[in-house]
Structure formats: C-alpha cells, structure tokens
Amino acid sequence: MTKSHILGASLQELEALVASFGQPAFRAKQIHNWMFQNLESDFAKMTNLPKALVESLQASATCSALKVKANQVSTDGTTKWVFETHDGHFFETVLIPTDDRRSICVSSQIGCAMGCTFCRTATMGFIRNLTLGEILEQVHYVSRHVRALDGGRVSNAIFMGMGEPLLNLDNVATACEIMNSQEGFGIAKDKITVSTSGVVPKILEWGARAPDFKLAISLNGSNDEMRSSLMPINRRYNIDTLLKTADEYIRLSGQKLTFEYILIKDKTCTPESARELKRIASHRHCKINLIPLNRGNPDMEAPSDDEIAEFERILAQGDFQVLRRRPRGPDIYAACGQLATEQKKVA
Numbered sequence: 146m147t148k149s150h151i152l153g154a155s156l157q158e159l160e161a162l163v164a165s166f167g168q169p170a171f172r173a174k175q176i177h178n179w180m181f182q183n184l185e186s187d188f189a190k191m192t193n194l195p196k197a198l199v200e201s202l203q204a205s206a207t208c209s210a211l212k213v214k215a216n217q218v219s220t221d222g223t224t225k226w227v228f229e230t231h232d233g234h235f236f237e238t239v240l241i242p243t244d245d246r247r248s249i250c251v252s253s254q255i256g257c258a259m260g261c262t263f264c265r266t267a268t269m270g271f272i273r274n275l276t277l278g279e280i281l282e283q284v285h286y287v288s289r290h291v292r293a294l295d296g297g298r299v300s301n302a303i304f305m306g307m308g309e310p311l312l313n314l315d316n317v318a319t320a321c322e323i324m325n326s327q328e329g330f331g332i333a334k335d336k337i338t339v340s341t342s343g344v345v346p347k348i349l350e351w352g353a354r355a356p357d358f359k360l361a362i363s364l365n366g367s368n369d370e371m372r373s374s375l376m377p378i379n380r381r382y383n384i385d386t387l388l389k390t391a392d393e394y395i396r397l398s399g400q401k402l403t404f405e406y407i408l409i410k411d412k413t414c415t416p417e418s419a420r421e422l423k424r425i426a427s428h429r430h431c432k433i434n435l436i437p438l439n440r441g442n443p444d445m446e447a448p449s450d451d452e453i454a455e456f457e458r459i460l461a462q463g464d465f466q467v468l469r470r471r472p473r474g475p476d477i478y479a480a481c482g483q484l485a486t487e488q489k490k491v492a
C-alpha cells in the first residue's frame with residue numbers, strides 16, 4: 146500500500162485521519178505544528194503524540210516520501226538535491242541563496258513533455274506529475290536545511306525546476322496556497338512564481354484559480370519562426386495567441402507579468418530580436434527576465450558579453466523593466482532548465 150502523504154492535508158483531513166485511529170481532534174493540530182513549525186518529518190520524533198498514534202501514523206502515512214540520492218553544493222552556495230520518489234524516479238530541487246533571499250527552485254513534474262530544444266529536462270521526456278506531497282516535501286526539506294544552516298527560512302519559491310507547472314495545475318495551485326499560508330510555510334504570495342512555457346488554455350485557468358501569485362511566461366523567441374524552432378508548443382499556440390492570453394491574464398489578475406527570455410548566440414540574442422522583443426514588451430504591464438543559455442544542448446552557445454550588452458542596450462530604450470539572471474551554481478549544473486538527472490529509473 147502507498148502511504149498517504151500528509152504534508153498537503155488540511156487540518157480537517159488530519160482530524161479525520163486521527164479520528165480513524167480513535168484519537169481526539171487536537172492531535173491533528175499537534176501533528177500539523179510538528180510538520181510546519183518544527184519542520185519535523187519523523188513521526189517518532191513528535192514527542193507529545195501517544196505511542197499508539199505514532200505507530201498508526203508510521204503504518205499508513207508519511208510526510209517524507211522522498212529519498213535524497215545526491216546533494217551538490219556550488220562554490221557560490223547554490224545547492225542542488227536529487228530526490229528519488231517511492232516508485233524509483235528522480236527529480237531535482239535547487240536552493241539559491243543570496244544576501245537577502247533564500248530562493249527555492251521547485252519541480253512540478255518528473256521530466257517534461259514540451260520538448261524545448263535548449264532544455265535538459267526535455268531530454269527525459271515526460272514521466273509523471275509530482276503529487277502535492279512531493280511538491281511540498283521539496284519546500285519542507287529545503288526549509289529544514291536552511292533553518293539548520295543559519296536559522297533562516299525560505300523566502301522565495303519559483304516553479305522553474307523540472308516540468309511544466311500548468312500541466313499539473315491543481316497540485317501546483319494547492320501547493321502555492323500551502324506555501325503561502327501562515328500555518329504552512331508563510332512565503333509571501335508575491336514571492337511565489339510559476340513559470341509556464343505558454344500553455345494558453347491553462348493560463349487563464351491559472352489566473353482564475355490563483356490570481357495573487359506571480360506568473361512568468363517563457364517567451365524565449367521574439368518571432369514565430371524562432372520560437373517554434375525552440376519551443377514546439379509555439380506551433381500550437383503562436384506568439385500572437387499567447388500575447389492575447391497574456392493581456393487577458395494581466396487584466397484578470399491585475400498582476401505584472403514576467404516574460405522569461407533565453408539568450409542564445411546567433412538565435413535569440415541578435416539586435417533584430419532585441420527590437421522585436423522590445424515591441425512585444427512595450428505598453429504591456431510586464432517585465433523581461435533575460436536568461437543567458439546554460440549548457441543544455443551542445444549545438445547551442447551562450448552569447449558573448451558584448452552581444453548581451455548590445456541586446457540590453459536596445460531593450461533599455463523600452464518602457465519596461467529588464468533584469469538579467471546571474472548564472473548560479475554553474476559548476477554543479479544547478480541552473481533552472483538544467484535539471485536533467487543522469488540517474489535512471491531503477492525498477
């Protein structure tokens with residue numbers, strides 16, 4: 146029997162669980178406090194629970210279903226974990242510390258079906274969605290790590306690990322709510338970002354379901370020809386359709402949208418594409434996040450510093466904010482979009 150993962154359980158669901166073991170409702174609150182305030186994942190260490198309840202929990206529930214298979218720390222402090230699921234699959238989570246932030250890069254799926262040509266995760270194909278518990282356990286595990294390290298807490302979360310979060314929308318939305326809740330991980334809503342490759346029908350569904358969280362769209366190409374060659378989804382929903390939906394999302398949610406834009410030498414990082422991107426972003430309630438290509442596809446190269454500077458110079462003439470992502474953890478392949486594991490399913 147697969148044990149039920151209770152990190153994502155509501156208080157009512159926990160009360161029903163403890164009731165099924167013949168225990169009073171207040172035990173549910175105690176378990177919840179252990180999990181979220183003490184960040185405990187071992188029922189045996191929940192010392193104010195009666196032994197019978199601990200045994201019942203151990204037999205049928207879990208809040209730590211993942212095994213750490215590997216852990217790498219970069220010279221810049223970026224830390225990557227490879228987790229193994231109960232059914233023998235591998236996926237990755239990254240902690241990116243800066244002076245004032247502890248950001249976690251969360252995975253939403255094992256592998257990804259979208260087939261983007263620059264992305265290492267795409268080479269795995271799609272294996273399955275992560276469950277709500279598996280998504281939350283990444284935050285739980287990393288929160289415990291950060292607390293042990295320096296008493297701090299995870300301040301930001303981005304769904305830029307493996308997978309397309311809007312194709313696991315229910316679990317990702319519920320995970321965001323629990324990540325934000327004061328009884329959960331207490332991460333501010335505007336510090337939780339979901340990044341999508343542009344699954345058009347899901348963008349408005351997301352906006353209706355979770356309008357207060359941040360949304361980023363991976364644009365990556367400034368015209369249909371280029372974007373289709375990098376992201377097969379563009380053949381289904383072209384840039385025009387995507388932008389119309391983006392505008393509708395902005396109207397619906399009142400949020401500023403982020404466009405992620407990957408910089409690839411001679412492809413997406415040319416003066417012409419900078420001008421196209423400037424036209425796209427102008428007069429939209431958006432900002433641009435430039436991501437220089439990380440090692441992913443041997444046939445693609447990152448642009449030189451001069452080429453990036455020229456690209457930024459053209460964009461700087463626009464009426465929108467432009468940020469450039471600093472490479473983090475390059476020595477451990479920890480950057481977003483590089484999270485394809487060398488491990489293979491064992492069974």
Ligand code: SAH
Nearest residue numbers: 264308309340341342363405438439441482
């Ligand atoms: N599937 C979602 C979220 C995960 S990918 C999406 O595509 O938005 C997270 C980000 O990493 C995306 O913006 C993607 O364009 C970027 N990315 C993927 N591979 C990359 C690479 N090799 N170098 C730089 N960025 C990459």
Ligand code: SF4
Nearest residue numbers: 257259261264267342
């Ligand atoms: Fe999937 Fe995002 Fe990678 Fe594209 S960039 S293959 S959508 S994880």
